[in-house]
Amino acid sequence: MKSCATGGDKPGPDQMERLEKIISKIPKDNVLYENADSLKALGDPTRLKIIYLLTYGELCVCEILTALDKPQPTVSHHLNVLKKAGFLNWRKEGVWVHYSLSNPKIIDILDEILENK
Numbered sequence: 001m002k003s004c005a006t007g008g009d010k011p012g013p014d015q016m017e018r019l020e021k022i023i024s025k026i027p028k029d030n031v032l033y034e035n036a037d038s039l040k041a042l043g044d045p046t047r048l049k050i051i052y053l054l055t056y057g058e059l060c061v062c063e064i065l066t067a068l069d070k071p072q073p074t075v076s077h078h079l080n081v082l083k084k085a086g087f088l089n090w091r092k093e094g095v096w097v098h099y100s101l102s103n104p105k106i107i108d109i110l111d112e113i114l115e116n117k
Contacts, residue, residue, distance in 0.1 A: 041087065046068065050078060
């Protein structure tokens, strides 16, 4: 690994110029925080299972409850976290809510990430 050109604890002028170009291409901190929060929403096995369930199309919350075999408040919490993060679409039909993935490609992205771990 290349050491700092000045021999000190700071990069030299050429390195600083390169570093400034790199930094200018990185999203702003507030965007990174929002993205991190979205990724945290996927960091739970129950929520990942919901994502995988919805890969096969829209499901009524009653179907999700049955598939997860968890109490309704627990499932509602996980669905709300995924909704807030922007991963789910929902529509109400009578007393039931139906959920679908906001971007069906998410499963391909998740599979690719998890395959390369």
